[in-house]
Amino acid sequence: MIKISLDVMGGDFGPEVVIPGAAKALERHPEVTFVLYGQREKCEPFLERFPKLKERSELHHCDVAIGMDEKPSQALRRGRNVSSMWLAIDAVKEGKADVAVSAGNTGALMAMAMFCLRMMPNIERPAIAGIWPTARGESIVLDIGATIGADARQLLDFALMGGAMARALFDIESPTVGLLNVGAEEVKGNEEVKEAGRLLREANLSSLTYYGFVEGDDLGKGTVDVVVTEGFTGNIALKAAEGTARQMAAFLKMAMSRTLMAKIGYLFARGAFRMLRDKLDPRKSNGGVFLGLNGIVIKSHGGTDAEGYAAAIDVAYDMVKNGLSKKIENDLKIYHAGQQPPAGPEAA
Amino acid sequence: MIKISLDVMGGDFGPEVVIPGAAKALERHPEVTFVLYGQREKCEPFLERFPKLKERSELHHCDVAIGMDEKPSQALRRGRNVSSMWLAIDAVKEGKADVAVSAGNTGALMAMAMFCLRMMPNIERPAIAGIWPTARGESIVLDIGATIGADARQLLDFALMGGAMARALFDIESPTVGLLNVGAEEVKGNEEVKEAGRLLREANLSSLTYYGFVEGDDLGKGTVDVVVTEGFTGNIALKAAEGTARQMAAFLKMAMSRTLMAKIGYLFARGAFRMLRDKLDPRKSNGGVFLGLNGIVIKSHGGTDAEGYAAAIDVAYDMVKNGLSKKIENDLKIYHAGQQPPAGPEAA
Structure with missing residues (x-):
């Protein structure tokens, strides 16, 4: 089973696009479950329209939504631990999700992803x-x-x-x-x-x-x-x-x-x-x-519609299903093992 | 009267494209005269087909043609003073032409143009x-x-x-x-x-x-x-x-x-x-x-046809007619005058 966390408040349209997009993606990948982060009163009306999605989703309320123009430093200050963007990423770190998807602003998303997930060793x-x-x-x-x-x-x-x-x-x-x-x-x-x-x-x-x-x-x-x-x-x-x-x-x-x-x-x-x-x-x-973080995050275009958002979820699905993180880890390990200086007094 | 020098041997097709291209451009700008540099026996048969162009052109024979794959350093060594490319550029330096056009390889053309014409002051x-x-x-x-x-x-x-x-x-x-x-x-x-x-x-x-x-x-x-x-x-x-x-x-x-x-x-x-x-x-x-040299050189795509080559000549024509070199010189002079440190003992 693949678990995908969504920053429902991200993007130009928030739940209006994210929730129908998730419903579309679920039709193609019925084994997926979603962990949704967003403002409950804004998300629930949309979720009601898609009973199948509702059944396979867990909605977590959070108050803070990161704006599309917010600077990364400000987003991090204001949104750490409390925003839908941070919580969607943090779900990957905590193992509650295999991958996070957000249509929020790229700079803020990258800053939070780096801060929360940290870089892979050697990257x-x-x-x-x-x-x-x-x-x-x-x-x-x-x-x-x-x-x-x-x-x-x-x-x-x-x-x-x-x-x-x-x-x-x-x-x-x-x-x-x-x-x-x-x-x-x-x-x-x-x-x-x-x-x-x-x-x-x-x-x-x-x-x-x-x-x-x-x-x-x-x-x-x-x-x-x-x-x-x-x-x-x-x-x-x-x-x-x-x-x-x-x-x-x-x-x-x-x-x-x-x-x-x-x-x-x-x-x-x-x-x-x-x-x-x-x-x-x-x-x-x-x-x-x-790429390069301890966990996968997918960035959707901010202005996309439900079809486009579903395509971003498809990418997330493929990346998890085909073991992207493991593949990167292995490749890095093999490369760096090959680059290792031979053991000896100079190799300290 | 505007005088344009052409590297007739330049490009994938040489005189086969350059001469019909010049003929087309001449129809649009009948006051132009051309100075042509190329291998006489290869150029003359094409020139015979365009009597109007022949009348308004001066053909100078030269033996060396720069190849499309030649490295700049090699082209410069082999072609300086003797190639059609060099001579077309040199005509601008010597005042025999107002602008040069070549479909020859970009690296060689830029190296020769820099070597022959030199950079403008302050550039x-x-x-x-x-x-x-x-x-x-x-x-x-x-x-x-x-x-x-x-x-x-x-x-x-x-x-x-x-x-x-x-x-x-x-x-x-x-x-x-x-x-x-x-x-x-x-x-x-x-x-x-x-x-x-x-x-x-x-x-x-x-x-x-x-x-x-x-x-x-x-x-x-x-x-x-x-x-x-x-x-x-x-x-x-x-x-x-x-x-x-x-x-x-x-x-x-x-x-x-x-x-x-x-x-x-x-x-x-x-x-x-x-x-x-x-x-x-x-x-x-x-x-x-x-741009930035003491004289204008226009580079045509190497693989273009006569229509495309004529368009490159059109650009050359416009640049001379509208006084590009003078405009650049003036703008640079005004900018650098504004940047001048005030005269005084420290301004040595």
């Missing part, structure tokens, strides 16, 4: 991994904005964690991992990326296949299963791509409504347009995975 | 500025890959140069300039970007309007006229967006050919699809502008 920085729709299917991209300016060692950690996540999500034995860079040649790029490439080649890991450098257009092509980059560039690349997709959709819509002929054409082809819209539906790739 | 790094199609029209984005890791002072220089280019290209008095970042709040981002923001606010320039931070999705929205970023992130954001656009176009094509109904719809709406294709035509935004 210096957390990362947020996103699922990127590609021409071949899906890839994992990390870090899309947990922190800024990862060094070579930290990029290597991201590669290890991303590789473990790809094995959990895509069920492949040795996922390909590329480092995002401005060219494929070994001499290109900044020092950190070049050094990370050297470390990955030398580590010669069995848990992943190091592909080499990839460029910005390889993201959409799906050249590798996992793309590793530091958070500043990753965040900007993600938003640039999302923006381009939205812009093209708007152009297409405009073109299809300009003339009578185009409108007639649209009517004939509307099945095709529907397929296209489904394929490009950003809600389907909702769910950023926080 | 430490060159930048490549690209023209980005947006929902509102076009924006300028720089640096899209000249160098990696610009610091705050260099980002400020990029803002000054990008502002001057926007005035030359868009004919607006005080273009809006934004710094690309992971959030709009002042506390977000890396130190260099935050410091550049402070410098831009304090400089209080009349040549541009500092907007503040912009995010990846603001690129496609066209939130500001000029987006400033360092070359690593700029290159990756550009390629991620181009990749997304290509991927969506491929999905659309596939959707429109899957069913008979979709095919019929496509026939009715083909005018709309043609309009969409024109609007999104990457050839139209071909032409990266090298």
Whole structure:
């Protein structure tokens, strides 16, 4: 049985989206149970509408809800031990849940998750991994904005964690991992990326296949299963791509409504347009995975609807079911055992 | 009269694309004359087909053509003073041309341009500025890959140069300039970007309007006229967006050919699809502008066709006609005059 804790107050809409989203996810995964944290009087009316969900949920009242604009430090001060966000994360720490989902603000959620769950041994920085729709299917991209300016060692950690996540999500034995860079040649790029490439080649890991450098257009092509980059560039690349997709959709819509002929054409082809819209539906790739902590937290888009929130719960479900945490722990252990200096007087 | 020098051997196709491209551009700008550098026996057969172009061109034979994969250092060693690429740039230095255009490899072209033309006074790094199609029209984005890791002072220089280019290209008095970042709040981002923001606010320039931070999705929205970023992130954001656009176009094509109904719809709406294709035509935004050198060099995509190459010549034409170099020089002079320490014994 998989237990998922939800920050019901998180996101632009709170219970109005979270509870119907959970109900949708429950239909797909009837063995799940939920631990809900939120303001009782706001949650109960929505919960009444979904008797199956109500039956498989445990609602815990809490007064404090973290705002979407609250700064991480303020959220931590005001919300520690008492907010729906903190309590959903804390449920993972206490073993009451296997994974937490929140649509609350990213900065506050990351700060609380780091404070509550702490970093895994040997990991210096957390990362947020996103699922990127590609021409071949899906890839994992990390870090899309947990922190800024990862060094070579930290990029290597991201590669290890991303590789473990790809094995959990895509069920492949040795996922390909590329480092995002401005060219494929070994001499290109900044020092950190070049050094990370050297470390990955030398580590010669069995848990992943190091592909080499990839460029910005390889993201959409799906050249590798996992793309590793530091958070500043990753965040900007993600938003640039999302923006381009939205812009093209708007152009297409405009073109299809300009003339009578185009409108007639649209009517004939509307099945095709529907397929296209489904394929490009950003809600389907909702769910950023926080990696590197002692416990899994999933971040949903703040402005998503119930369908999108259910997709974030799906990601949470997959991560637990496929043993993400164990996979990361094992991979780190194997890597660091290989890096251990030989025992001897100098190895103190 | 505007004189444009062309590296006829540059690009994946050399004279086969460059000469028809120049002929197309000449139709739009009949007052232009060209100085062509290339292997005579390869250029003349193409030139014969365009008598008007031949009449307004001066062909200079040279033996050496720089390969698309040649490393900058090798290109410089082998091609200095003798290659079509070098000679096209040198024509700008010698006053035989107002601007040079090349579809040759970016690294070699930048190395030669820096070596031949040298940096402008007060500029430490060159930048490549690209023209980005947006929902509102076009924006300028720089640096899209000249160098990696610009610091705050260099980002400020990029803002000054990008502002001057926007005035030359868009004919607006005080273009809006934004710094690309992971959030709009002042506390977000890396130190260099935050410091550049402070410098831009304090400089209080009349040549541009500092907007503040912009995010990846603001690129496609066209939130500001000029987006400033360092070359690593700029290159990756550009390629991620181009990749997304290509991927969506491929999905659309596939959707429109899957069913008979979709095919019929496509026939009715083909005018709309043609309009969409024109609007999104990457050839139209071909032409990266090298900024910060004593002379203007335009980089065309290596794999473009005659239409795309003509667009790069259009950019070259606009930059000369609207006095880009003078505008940059003036803006730099005004900025640095304002930054001058007061005269006195300490100001030695």
